[in-house]
Amino acid sequence: MIRGIRGAITVEQNEAEEIVTATEILLREMIEANGVVADDVSFVLISVTDDINAAFPAQALRRIDGWTYVPVMCTREIPVPGSLPRCIRVMMTVATEKKQDEICHVYLKDAAILRPDLSLTKKTEM
Template sequence: MIRGVRGATTVERNEHDEIVEQSYQLLRDVIASNYIKATDVVSVYFTVTEDLNDAFPAKSLRKIDGWTYVPVMCMREIPVPGSLEKCIRVMVTVQTEISQKDIQHIYHNDAKQLRPDLKS
């Protein structure tokens, strides 16, 4: 079965190191919480709000051993008025036997307000 695993985080500043590090922390938790192996991943998509442009969050994926060949892309989030600022979102599409209701979507920092119904 192919499932989507979501996650989001925020940063305080539009700075390369913070964007990459927060993205890395988010990915690490998404991977660990859902027992994801790189060989089972179809693709990874990141979006960032328009106030973030100092780094590609996809660079964080390359810091993880064994993830060199996983396809990854970055895109800009739709600039909806009043939406959460300095936000990085990720969607990992993965082959898994975990049921949809048991997928662990991960939300860090101020992004927790995006899905208060989900615990992370």
């Protein structure tokens, strides 16, 4: 079965290294929390809010051993008034035997407010 794993994290500044590092932290947490291996991943879609443009957060995936061939793409979020600023969101599609309610969605830093009903929420320091 193909399932989606959602995650999100915020950054303090629109700075290249902070963007890529935060995305790497988020991806690693999503991978660990769900026992994901690269060969089971169809693709990863990463979106950012309009106030993030200093780097492609997809670079973070290439920092993870074994993930070289996983397709990844960046896009922009819809700029809804009042939405959470400086937010990076990830949708990872994976082949898994887990049921929908067994998937662990990961929301870190200020993004923990987005889906507290579904998420593994942690305040992570970088």
